[in-house]
Amino acid sequence: MIPLVSSAAIFGSEFLGTALLMLLGVGVVANHNLPKTGGHGGGPQFINWGWGIAVMVGVYGAYRTGGHLNPAVTVGLAASGKDLATGIPATASNIAIYIIAQLCGGFVGAVFAWLVYKKQYDEDCEPALKRGSFCTAPQIRAYGWNCLVETVATYVLVIWVILSGYTNIATVTTADGVEQLAGSLIGPLGVMLVIVGIGNSLGGPTGYALNPARDLMPRLAHAVLPIKGKGDSDWAYSWVPVVGPLLGGVLAGLTYQIFW
Structure with missing residues (x-):
């Protein structure tokens, strides 16, 4: 029998x-947006590969819980x-622990990134560039279409997951004490x-949140940190990268239930 993972370990x-x-x-x-950084103006590939590597490192960091890092992945797996x-059933309490941990981790990680670039954030810079290092914004603001983009993009991610x-890359110990690897490296x-x-x-x-x-x-x-000249946090758009990804995750899970 695979041992259950504790709530504290999940969190x-x-x-x-x-x-x-x-x-x-x-x-x-x-590093891309702010002045006086080594990567200033590195371009879209600089950012895309940086985010890809960030996800890879995060998955390793959360290997024991499948490396969700994302409420859309969690609800998508539950919907599927x-x-x-491994060892973590999709109960309401486990889903809640996953999402709370992801939200807390997201905040703390952003604060530490700000600390690393504190001196660069103190320099004069367009407020939108400072905000853009923390969160996404659309190239053309049309909330319904922006939400559709985030739904489709997240669907691709979650159906692949x-x-x-x-999500089963963690090692597990069998009843006879033999450690085995579950899933694929x-x-x-x-x-x-x-x-x-x-x-x-x-x-x-939309910047693919x-x-x-x-x-x-x-x-x-971004809203609470003392960032010099930061401007507003664009809360009018903030619902799009929440609702769109959650819809995409649920749709991916339902697709799996129907077709697999």
Whole structure:
């Protein structure tokens, strides 16, 4: 029998993984956007690959819980009828712990990215560029279409997650004490490439948040941190990268239930 993972372990795993994701993800955009950085103006590929690597590192950090890092992935797996990870059934309490941990990790990771670039944030810069290092914004503001883009892009991510089985990469110990590897080692590298691919193919209109914890919590960090000349946090748009990814995740889970 596979031992159940404790609530504290679930929280710690997803918190650490999501914090690492946000530290590197917010960090790469700060490196691109802010003045007096080594990566200033590196271009879209600089950002897309940075985010892909950030997701890979975060998945390793949260290996014990399948490396969700994302409420859309968690609800998508729940909607598919699968366990959240090895030894973690998709109960309401487990889903809640995953999402709370992801939100907390998203906030803390963004704060540490700000600390790393504190001196650059203190320099004069367009407020939108400072905000853009924390959260997404559309190239053309049309809330319904923006939400559709985020739904479709997140659907691609979550259906891949469900079908790849990468959420079962953790080691498990069998009843006779033998440790075995469940799932495939390609998971973290695979999701890195999927994130880069989605960014290149579908990320242009909205900046491909794909993840409520990725956008909402760094946006909150932007709102509360003492960032010089930061401007507003664009809360009018904030619902789009929450609702769109959650819809995409649920639709991906239902697709799996219907067709697989």
